[in-house]
Every structure is written in C-alpha cells, then in structure tokens.
Amino acid sequence: MELYAQTAETLGRMLRRRECSAMEIAASVFSRIRACEPDLHAYITVTEAAALEQAAKVDEKLAAGGKLPPLAGIPVGIKDNLCTKGVRTTCASRMLAAFVPPYDAAVCEKLAEAGAVFTGKTNLDEFAMGSSSRSSIYGPTKNPLDFARVPGGSSGGSAAAVASGEAVFALGSDTGGSVRQPAAYCGVVGLKPTYGSVSRYGLIAFASSLDQVGMLARSVRDTALLFEAVAGRDVRDATSVEMAAPVLTAGLGQPVEGLRIGIPSAYFEGSIAPDVAERVMEAAHTLEKAGARLVPVTLSSAHDALAVYYVLSSAEASSNLARYDGVRYGYRAADCENLQSLYERSRSEGFGDEVKRRILLGTFVLSAGSREAYYLRAQRAGQRIAREFNEAFALCDCILTPTTPETAFGMGEKLESPLDLYVSDCYTVAANLAGLPALSVPCGFGANRMPAGMQLVGPRFSERALLGAAAWYETLCGPFPMPALGEWRDRHGV
Ligand code: GLN
Numbered sequence: 232m233e234l235y236a237q238t239a240e241t242l243g244r245m246l247r248r249r250e251c252s253a254m255e256i257a258a259s260v261f262s263r264i265r266a267c268e269p270d271l272h273a274y275i276t277v278t279e280a281a282a283l284e285q286a287a288k289v290d291e292k293l294a295a296g297g298k299l300p301p302l303a304g305i306p307v308g309i310k311d312n313l314c315t316k317g318v319r320t321t322c323a324s325r326m327l328a329a330f331v332p333p334y335d336a337a338v339c340e341k342l343a344e345a346g347a348v349f350t351g352k353t354n355l356d357e358f359a360m361g362s363s364s365r366s367s368i369y370g371p372t373k374n375p376l377d378f379a380r381v382p383g384g385s386s387g388g389s390a391a392a393v394a395s396g397e398a399v400f401a402l403g404s405d406t407g408g409s410v411r412q413p414a415a416y417c418g419v420v421g422l423k424p425t426y427g428s429v430s431r432y433g434l435i436a437f438a439s440s441l442d443q444v445g446m447l448a449r450s451v452r453d454t455a456l457l458f459e460a461v462a463g464r465d466v467r468d469a470t471s472v473e474m475a476a477p478v479l480t481a482g483l484g485q486p487v488e489g490l491r492i493g494i495p496s497a498y499f500e501g502s503i504a505p506d507v508a509e510r511v512m513e514a515a516h517t518l519e520k521a522g523a524r525l526v527p528v529t530l531s532s533a534h535d536a537l538a539v540y541y542v543l544s545s546a547e548a549s550s551n552l553a554r555y556d557g558v559r560y561g562y563r564a565a566d567c568e569n570l571q572s573l574y575e576r577s578r579s580e581g582f583g584d585e586v587k588r589r590i591l592l593g594t595f596v597l598s599a600g601s602r603e604a605y606y607l608r609a610q611r612a613g614q615r616i617a618r619e620f621n622e623a624f625a626l627c628d629c630i631l632t633p634t635t636p637e638t639a640f641g642m643g644e645k646l647e648s649p650l651d652l653y654v655s656d657c658y659t660v661a662a663n664l665a666g667l668p669a670l671s672v673p674c675g676f677g678a679n680r681m682p683a684g685m686q687l688v689g690p691r692f693s694e695r696a697l698l699g700a701a702a703w704y705e706t707l708c709g710p711f712p713m714p715a716l717g718e719w720r721d722r723h724g725v
Contacts, residue, residue, distance in 0.1 A: 233263070234256050235259045235262075235397075237399070238399070238448070238449055238450045239302065239305045239448065239456055239457070240450070240456065240480075240667045241572060242256055242304070242305055243302070243303070243305065243655070246289075246299065246303065246304050251481070252478065253287070253289035253304030253348065253513075254286045254287035255280050256348075257285075257286040258283075258400075260396070260397065260399070260659070261277075261279050261350070263396045264279075264351075265349065265496050267375070267395050267396075268303065270373060270378055271373050271375060271392075271395060272369075272373065272386045272388075273308070273319055273354050273387075273389075273395065274281075274352065274353055274354060274392065275317060275319075275354050275388070276311070276319055276321075276351055277350065277351040278318055279350075279578075280316075281462060282348045282351075285347075285349065285495055286304055286348050286459075287518050289304040290304075299346060300344065300345045300507055301345050301346070301456070302346050302456065302460055303542040304346040304348060305346075305347050305348065305399050306348045306349075307347045307348065307349060307350065307401060307457070308350050308351060308352075308353045308389055308397070308398035308400075308401035309339060309352055309353065309388050309401070310352070310355055310388065310402055311352035311354065311448060312357075312404055313357055313404070313434055314334060314335060314339070314433040314434075314435065315332060315349070315568070316332055316333065316335045317354065318331070318332075318352065319331050319352070320332050321352070322357065323354060323357045323359045323366070323368055323371075324358055324583065325580065325581050325582075326366060326555050326561045326581035326582055327435075327555075329506070330560065333676060336430075336433025336444075337467065337468065338402060338429075338433070338461040341460055341461045341463075342461065343459060343467070345460045345685060347354055349567055350392070350398050353386070353392055353401060353403075354369060354372045355384065355386060355388055355403075356384040356385035356387070356585070357585060358411075358437055358548070359406060359435075359437045360385065360437065360548070360585050361408055361585055362383060362385070362409075362656060363383065363640075363652065364382055364383065364384040364385060364386075364387025365384070366554070366584075366585045366586075368584055371387075371642065373391065374416060375417060376394070376417065376682065377680075377681060379642055380416075380639040380640060380641055381640060381641070381642055382413055382416055382639065383412045383415065383417065383639060383655075384408050384409060384413055385404075386401075386404065386445070386447065388448050389401035389402065389410075389413070390403070390413035390416065390417040390447050391413075391417055393419045394449070396508055399446035399453070400447060400454070400457050401446075401447045402444060402445070402447075403421070403444050403445045403446070404434055405423035405442075405444075405582075405659075406441045406442045406663060407544060407659060407660040407663050408655075408658075408660060409421065410445030410447060410671075411423055411669060411670070411671035411686060412659055413447070414447055414634070414683065414684060415635050415638075415683065415684025415686075416682070416684075417682070419442045419449055419673065420450065420453075420454045420701070421445060421669045421670070421671045422445055422446045422454050422458055422668070422671075422694070422697075422698070423443055423663070423669045424444075424668050424694055425443075425667065425668040425691045425693075426430060426440075426443055426666035426691075427471050427472045427666070427694050428443075428462050428472070428474055428652060428694070429443060429461050429462050429463075430444075430463070430467065431444065431467030431471070432471075437547070437548055438441065438543065439551065440543070440547060440549035441543070441547070444461065446458050448697065450705065451483070451672065451698055451701040451702040451704075451705045452668070454698065455480045455698045457475050458698075459480060462474050462657055462694075468642040470551040474675060474694075474715065475498070482695070482699070483698055484699070485699055486513040486521060486703060487518055487521050487523040487703045487704075488523055489519070489523070489524070490522070490524070490700055491517075491523070491524050491526050492629060492700075493527075493528035493623050493626060493629065493630040494525050494526065494527055494528065495529065495530040495533065497529075497530055497531065497533055497612070498530070498633060499511070499512065499632075499633070503633060503637070504634055504637040505638065506638075506683070507635070507637055507677055507683045508633065509626040510683040511631070511632070511674055511683065513675065514631070514672075514674035514685045514704065516629075518703075518704060521703065525723075526627045528623040528626055528627055528630060529619075529623070529649075530623060532612070532615050533616065533619070535658065536542055536661040536664060537653060537654070537657050538612075539609045539613050539660075539664060540614045540660035540663065541592070541653060542596050543594035543609050543610065543664070544593075544604050545590075545592040545596065546596050548590065549589065549594045550593070550597070552586065552590055553577065555582075556573075557574060557576070561581060562581035564577045564579075565576070569677065574627035581656065588649060596609070613664040613665075616661055616665055617665035617666070621665075621690070624690045627725060628632075628689065628691040629687050629696060630688045631686070632658050632685070633685060633686065634659065634671040634683075634685060634686070635658060635659070635684060636654065636655065637655070638679060638681035639682075646693075658686060659686065660686050661688075662686075667690065668684065668691070668693055668694050669687065669689075669697075670697045671684040671686050672684065672686075672701045672705070674687055674708075688700060
C-alpha cells in the first residue's frame with residue numbers, strides 16, 4: 232500500500248522501525264496532492280517546502296538516535312480558519328484573503344511540538360458557515376468518492392483530504408456539525424470533543440460558545456492520537472479545561488460488553504433517508520451482538536435543536552464578525568468617501584452571501600425588540616436540550632444516532648433555499664448546544680454507494696468511552712476508509 236494511504240499509527244511504527252523515512256512519507260502525500268488537487272480542490276494553500284523541511288528535521292533526529300515525539304513525520308492538514316504563523320489564513324473569505332497571522336493557533340503549536348508535518352490549509356465554507364464547502368471564495372471542494380457530490384462542510388476540505396490520502400489526518404472546527412457531517416459524507420472518522428477540552432486560541436471565531444476544534448482521520452485510533460496531541464488546558468482560552476486522563480490510545484479497542492447505548496427513536500423517524508436509518512441501526516445491532524445493551528431514550532426537545540442553533544450561532548456570529556470593519560485588518564474597500572462608507576463597502580464587498588445572511592439574522596435576534604422573543608428564548612431552549620441529554624445519560628453510557636439524515640448530496644442540490652441546507656445539521660447541532668463530545672464513524676454505504684455515518688454522543692469528557700466503543704466497532708467491521716479509497720480509484724480511474 233502507498234504510504235499516503237496508511238494510518239498515522241502504522242506510519243509511526245514504520246518510521247520507528249526505519250522501514251520508511253519522514254521524507255518518503257511527505258513525498259508520497261505531496262505526489263498524491265498533485266495528482267488529486269485538480270479534481271478535488273481540498274486545499275486553499277499547500278505548504279510543501281516548509282513540510283519537507285519539517286520532515287527532514289524528523290529524519291535527522293531519527294538518524295541521530297533521538298526519541299521521536301508522538302506524531303513525528305505524520306502529515307496533517309489544517310482547516311483554513313486556524314491561524315498559522317506566516318501562512319495565509321483566509322477563512323475562505325475575501326475578507327481575510329490577504330491575512331497572514333503573526334501567531335499559531337494553540338492546536339498548531341501543539342502539533343508542531345508533537346513533530347507533525349503540515350501539508351497546508353484546507354478549504355471550507357466561508358467563515359465555517361455552511362454544510363457543503365461550496366461557499367468558499369476559492370471554489371468548492373468535491374467529494375473524493377463522487378466528484379458530482381459535495382464533501383459536506385464546513386470542514387469539507389479536511390474531510391476530502393483525509394479520505395483521498397492528501398493528508399493522513401486533519402484538524403477541522405465544529406460549531407454545529409462541521410467536522411462530523413463532512414466526515415460522514417466522505418467516509419472518515421470525525422470527532423467533536425467536549426466544549427473546553429481543546430483550546431480555541433487561534434481558531435477564528437464563528438460562535439464562541441459552540442465552536443470547538445475537531446479531528447478527522449481514517450481510523451478511530453488515529454482520531455484518538457490526534458485528539459490526545461491537542462487536548463488540554465491553555466491559559467489563553469479561558470473556557471479550556473485540563474482533561475482528567477488524556478491518555479487514550481493505550482486502552483482503546485476493549486470489548487463493548489455491558490455498554491449501555493441509548494437509541495432515541497426521534498432521530499430515526501421523519502425525514503431521514505431509509506437507507507441511512509438502516510445502516511445506522513445495523514451498526515447498533517452489531518454493537519449489541521458484541522455485548523452492548525440498546526436502551527430506548529427520549530430526546531423530544533432535539534426537534535427544536537436546529538432552530539435554537541441557528542438563532543444562537545447567528546447571534547454570536549454577528550457579534551464576532553463585527554471586528555471586520557475594514558479599519559484594523561482584513562479587506563478594505565478602495566476609494567471610500569468617508570468612514571461610514573468604508574465600513575459599509577468593506578463589509579459588503581468582503582463578505583459573501585451566507586455570511587451576510589447570518590450577520591443579518593444574528594443582528595435581528597439581538598435587537599431591542601426581538602431579544603426576548605428569539606435570543607433569550609433560544610438560550611433557555613438550549614439549556615433544556617442539555618438537561619434532556621443529561622437525563623438520558625442516567626439510563627445509558629452514550630447515545631447512538633445517524634450523523635446526517637442522508638448521504639452526500641449533489642453539487643447542484645440545495646441551492647434554492649438556505650433552509651434545505653440547514654436541515655443537514657439536524658442531528659449534529661444538539662451536541663454543540665449541550666457542549667457534549669460526539670463522534671461520527673462510517674457505518675457502510677447508502678443506496679447510492681455513498682458512505683453513511685453513525686454518531687455517538689456521550690456525557691462531557693467521555694471521549695475515551697466514545698472512541699473505545701467506536702474502536703471496537705471498527706475492529707468488528709474492519710476499517711471502512713480503505714475500500715472507499717479503492718472505490719474512488721475505480722470510479723475515477725486515478
Ligand atoms: N453547518 C452548520 C452551519 O452552517 C455548522 C457549521 C459549523 O459547525 N462550523 O452553521
């Protein structure tokens with residue numbers, strides 16, 4: 232198997248046994264990037280020269296007999312809303328097209344310390360607002376399994392890069408599902424950790440109370456490795472906390488005997504595609520046969536989650552994005568007559584339609600006459616959703632749902648009304664509202680041969696249990712991503 236198609240775990244082992252060098256791994260991934268990018272467009276910026284330098288350093292260390300840090304020589308893609316010192320960070324927006332951060336996001340610092348090799352900055356929906364990666368000013372990313380379909384979003388570039396071997400794993404951000412939904416659409420694993428478990432320092436803010444840095448990888452164990460490398464308290468993010476025991480990978484893959492898995496019937500009814508519901512229930516039964524217990528749980532207020540999410544996330548976005556005024560940094564319109572027109576024109580020309588829609592909606596729900604009717608009510612409803620999840624966790628250890636109501640849709644679909652697109656987040660947003668960890672794992676293919684994802688949601692800081700159950704599932708079923716890669720080669724003749 233080509234080096235780019237290996238997991239981080241295998242590559243780490245091969246490096247330490249001197250079966251390959253970090254330079255060879257990097258060369259394999261960059262040749263894959265060159266072969267795939269013209270079709271896929273998973274990246275906004277590729278940083279090959281810097282990556283080869285990083286890889287050379289790992290090889291020098293290895294040659295000198297030094298102990299390698301945990302992720303030494305593993306190529307990682309970074310979503311382009313995470314600040315990278317000296318490397319343009321655009322948020323896929325005209326507003327930040329020329330922004331070169333003077334500092335690294337905390338997660339990038341940690342990955343650099345862990346010896347990872349940065350492949351580049353991955354494509355996304357503008358300012359991480361969207362579910363299809365089509366609203367990037369740099370053009371859309373395609374789904375590696377079918378170029379006529381979306382990869383999901385907003386971390387669609389990260390998901391497509393990982394699924395195609397253009398990166399071994401990648402970081403994304405998840406405010407309402409932006410790691411899990413593209414992971415499901417591209418057939419890879421995606422984790423949104425507990426709110427506060429990973430520093431948001433250097434993650435360009437969308438909705439601060441919901442934003443969390445997340446991980447995408449081709450195996451559950453790689454996802455755990457990446458999470459482990461970036462989790463932990465950071466004084467620069469006041470909401471970050473120290474994880475009790477972040478050593479995850481060692482104990483993964485234990486049998487699920489006795490695990491109580493909650494099944495909320497509301498998530499399997501209504502507008503869900505029957506083939507997706509079937510695949511996810513099959514996965515639940517696979518775990519049941521392995522000794523887990525399926526327990527019915529009620530999550531009635533989950534129906535409101537989507538509306539609550541769009542009110543709260545837009546409110547916070549309207550406030551966070553107020554900083555882009557054309558004065559301090561970011562895009563500035565030329566030849567403005569006065570300050571007012573500088574503000575107006577810079578924001579009108581710098582932001583795309585979806586971002587403007589969120590700013591307008593957010594400003595409206597926070598305005599004097601509407602605050603009580605929308606924003607405060609949504610906050611109360613969000614708290615009710617969190618309470619309901621906590622009550623359910625008295626009966627079960629984790630909750631299993633579909634990640635999305637359908638598999639990846641066509642490039643030309645859901646363009647008429649923004650609501651059509653918003654609905655694809657209906658199963659993912661609740662975990663953000665409640666601050667809970669949630670994981671999407673591939674669980675087979677839908678009728679159209681596109682991957683389906685099952686979502687596991689657990690109590691705060693239960694990453695270990697979620698990753699453990701998923702790792703066992705992966706052991707039972709075999710890793711899904713590799714057949715998907717092969718399938719991609721068949722379909723596109725790559
Ligand atoms: N698709 C959702 C939205 O458009 C989620 C975005 C995200 O998680 N960043 O808001």
